[in-house]
Amino acid sequence: MELKPITQPRGWTRRDIESSDAWIHRLTPDEIKGLENALRHALATGKGRFEMSPDDFPLSPAIKQRLHDIIQSTQTQYGFKLMRGFPVQNWSEDELRLFYWGIGLHMGVPRPQGKSSSFMSDVRDAGGVYRAKTGRGYNTSARLDFHADGSDIVGLLVVRTAKSGGSSLISSSISAHNEMLKTRPDLVEVLYQPFTFSRQGEEAPEEAPYYEAPVFGIEDGHFVCRHIRNHITSAQLSFPEVPRLTEKQIEALDLLDRTLEREDLCFNMEFEPGDLQFINNHIVLHARTEYEDHEDPAQKRFLLRLWLSLPNGQPMPASFRNVYKDVRPGSVRGGFRGVNITPEIKAFEERIAKAHGMNFDIYWEAMAEQA
Numbered sequence: 001m002e003l004k005p006i007t008q009p010r011g012w013t014r015r016d017i018e019s020s021d022a023w024i025h026r027l028t029p030d031e032i033k034g035l036e037n038a039l040r041h042a043l044a045t046g047k048g049r050f051e052m053s054p055d056d057f058p059l060s061p062a063i064k065q066r067l068h069d070i071i072q073s074t075q076t077q078y079g080f081k082l083m084r085g086f087p088v089q090n091w092s093e094d095e096l097r098l099f100y101w102g103i104g105l106h107m108g109v110p111r112p113q114g115k116s117s118s119f120m121s122d123v124r125d126a127g128g129v130y131r132a133k134t135g136r137g138y139n140t141s142a143r144l145d146f147h148a149d150g151s152d153i154v155g156l157l158v159v160r161t162a163k164s165g166g167s168s169l170i171s172s173s174i175s176a177h178n179e180m181l182k183t184r185p186d187l188v189e190v191l192y193q194p195f196t197f198s199r200q201g202e203e204a205p206e207e208a209p210y211y212e213a214p215v216f217g218i219e220d221g222h223f224v225c226r227h228i229r230n231h232i233t234s235a236q237l238s239f240p241e242v243p244r245l246t247e248k249q250i251e252a253l254d255l256l257d258r259t260l261e262r263e264d265l266c267f268n269m270e271f272e273p274g275d276l277q278f279i280n281n282h283i284v285l286h287a288r289t290e291y292e293d294h295e296d297p298a299q300k301r302f303l304l305r306l307w308l309s310l311p312n313g314q315p316m317p318a319s320f321r322n323v324y325k326d327v328r329p330g331s332v333r334g335g336f337r338g339v340n341i342t343p344e345i346k347a348f349e350e351r352i353a354k355a356h357g358m359n360f361d362i363y364w365e366a367m368a369e370q371a
Contacts, residue, residue, distance in 0.1 A: 001192065003185050006223045009283065011175030012078055017267045023078050025070060027085040034063045035086065039099045049101050049119070050348040054355055057102025064106060070278060071107050074153060075312055079284035080170060082269070083276040088159050093302070100157045100304050103276070108308040109352045111151045111335030115202040117345070118338075123156065123303035125293055141301075143290040146171055146260040147228045148281040150323065151307035151334040152314075158275040162301035166291030168269040168277065171260040173225035173285050177216060179259050187252040191215040194319065195249065196242040198234035204337035210235050210242060215256070217317040219327070224282045224316050226323070229253055260285055271303075282314060309333050311356040331359035 017023060027035075038057045045056050059067070070081045088096055097120060104110050110119045125141040141162075146169070156168075180188050194212040203209050217224040232253070235242050245253075260266065268289075269277070279286055293300045309332045316327035326333040332353045346363065353360040 001189075001218075003181060003188055003192075005178045005181060006174045006218075008221065009076055009079065009174070011172040011178055013172075013175060013264055014267045015264070017078065023073075023080060024082045024084055025066070027083060031063055031066065032086065034060050035099070035103075036090075038102060039091070039095065042098055042102050043095065049098070050344050052101070052105060053351060054102075054105045057105060059106060067103065067106050071153070071310060072312065074278055074280040075310075075314065079172065079174075079280040081278050083278070084272065084274065086157075086274040086276065088157075088274045093159065096157065096159060097304060100155070100276075100306055104155065104306045104308055105352060108153065108310040108313075108356060109332045109349055109358060111307040111309055111332075112338050112341065112345075113150075113305070113307055114336050115338045117340035119306075119345075121305040123305050124301060125291075141166075141291050141293060144288040145229050146257065146285040146287045147230065148173075148226050148285055149307060150336055151281060152310040153308040154279050154281055154286070155306040155308060156271075156275075156277045157304040157306075158271045158273055158277070159302045159304065160273060160299060161271055162291035163294045163299075164292045165289050166271070166301055167289045168271060169266055169287040169289065170269060170279065171266045171285050171287075172283065173227065173260070174223055174283050175265050176256060176259040176285075177223070177225070179262075179265070180255055184252075184255060187248070187255050188216070190248055190252040191256065192217065195232050195245075196235045196239070197228060197231040197323070198238055199336070200231060200234060202336045202338060204341070205339060207337070210239055211322040213320050213323050214317075215253075217319055219315045219317045222282075222314040222316070224314070224320060225285065226281075226320065227256060227285055229257060260287075282316070307335055309335075309358070311358050325362045326359065328359055330357070332362050 038059050042057045047056055070083060073081050112119055113121050177188065192214050194214055196210050196212055198210050213226055215225060215227050236245060291301060311330050313329055315329045316324060318327060321327050324333040332349060350360050
């Protein structure tokens, strides 16, 4: 393939972000009131999450348009957006889970996130080990490498911050690609070729415990980056039958990591309680600094994580199909399916996909194998 700089959407530098506030939307009093009223309505229905539809979290046309604009901006501008100022202190953890779920239903189709098929994760230090054969970062206090999550969008609702540390780090994978291309096009070319990723022990019954996908890809002019170094390393540690990384592959991954972390490219975002961060996984990678937590359990760092498949999601190369299952634009895709997808959950996903006018063929492989 012909290697050339990615120009649409444009990459960005740390200075670009620091000199602009276009990536922040501060909720107005009317928007907060509307969101809280929607939450009260959702609570009054008594419905479980998989029984809900967007109508069970009713929003005014103005707020619906605001959410649409926020998600649209993650596809066409910087690749991320921060919505700031929801009064999380006024609501319990369970109420906040329902609030975030309701927001997500208006944006796209939620995706499962692990072995237990959980559709919303509690991000807090639960004693997990990040650098392990099946390690995941969200349940540790460790510094996390730059990576992409397994969905069109990863969203975080900040309920409480740490005593110190825990900053959100973001970096444009487009900028990293273009910077590498200036000096080492040979290593950029390597990243367009397949690597083996571990599923971290969270595969569905019909899935292999690992899959092949490139780190970089382009489809119809749309750039995609799926970089999860920890999962590539885990595949090497866990599965002797997968191809060993070559020296050039290791060199390419090392250069990508160094480039993403460069001071002129990496932006440090300090969270506040009530922040809602939305990141386009395909063009922005995220990481986190190590943190020290509070002693009081009621004050410990706590975020909620939501993965979403978007109605306006971009096309992806066929080489990413092993992980996303569907690479067509506007399709339900991504997530870690796990082992607890029930008929109720499938019906929920199909109903929300229909509400957004999205393709819903993500289970066809599993159903074909089980037939």
